[in-house]
Amino acid sequence: xxxxxxxxxxxxxxDDKLNAAAVMASGAAALGRPVHIFLQYWGLDAFRADxxxxxxxLAAEAGAEGKAAVxxxxxxxxxxxYETLAMAKExxxxxxxxxxxxxxxxxxxxxxxxxxxxxxxxxxxFYLAAGDAQIxxx
Amino acid sequence: xxxxxxTVDAKGLSCPMPIVKTAQAVKNVPAGELIEVLATDxxxxxxxxxxxxxxxxxxxxxxxxxxxxxxxIKRA
Numbered sequence: 360x361x362x363x364x365x366x367x368x369x370x371x372x373x374d375d376k377l378n379a380a381a382v383m384a385s386g387a388a389a390l391g392r393p394v395h396i397f398l399q400y401w402g403l404d405a406f407r408a409d410x411x412x413x414x415x416x417l418a419a420e421a422g423a424e425g426k427a428a429v430x431x432x433x434x435x436x437x438x439x440x441y442e443t444l445a446m447a448k449e450x451x452x453x454x455x456x457x458x459x460x461x462x463x464x465x466x467x468x469x470x471x472x473x474x475x476x477x478x479x480x481x482x483x484x485f486y487l488a489a490g491d492a493q494i495x496x497x
Numbered sequence: 498x499x500x501x502x503x504t505v506d507a508k509g510l511s512c513p514m515p516i517v518k519t520a521q522a523v524k525n526v527p528a529g530e531l532i533e534v535l536a537t538d539x540x541x542x543x544x545x546x547x548x549x550x551x552x553x554x555x556x557x558x559x560x561x562x563x564x565x566x567x568x569x570i571k572r573a
Contacts, residue, residue: 385513386513388517389513389517389519390551390552391551391552432511435511438510446517446521447517
């Protein structure tokens with residue numbers, strides 16, 4: 360069971376959820392599990408080449424106390440989510456695909472996306488690629 | 498006990514970085530050689546137990562000293 364693939368539908372575009380996705384992906388990659396990440400809506404928006412390093416804010420439930428905790432961890436040197444994801448990709452077996460509907464929605468092309476994104480696919484291709492993988496929606 | 502081939506200093510790094518950095522490092526370590534990992538993340542105790550069980554690498558030594566966890570792992 361340890362090499363069961365993982366598929367992550369990354370819909371959310373706030374830094375906390377992007378980091379949660381990067382952590383789940385890198386942990387699976389470290390175990391040698393193949394990981395397929397499908398970027399939708401605001402998750403995809405965060406992967407724009409000119410915005411990826413921006414402050415993407417936090418989920419509403421974080422509040423002021425949550426923001427202070429996240430800022431403190433960052434000040435201690437926690438890697439930003441896109442670096443964690445880059446390390447997961449270096450380990451191998453991690454593929455990042457943009458949802459074609461979301462590309463239309465945001466009116467962007469692959470040229471607008473960071474190099475972490477490997478390509479574009481529709482939901483059917485996502486399901487075929489995911490196969491019997493465990494699917495997470497973040 | 499043979500010498501340490503590679504040391505991964507993951508002190509101060511939060512989950513999952515100690516495991517990710519170790520998984521990266523073992524790629525350049527020949528089978529049978531030893532990797533030393535230093536970490537301060539308390540979760541690393543269970544994480545390294547799970548990671549070695551899953552990957553076939555073996556923890557041959559494990560100590561804790563003033564919040565620093567030290568694992569010596571034999572590369573499978």
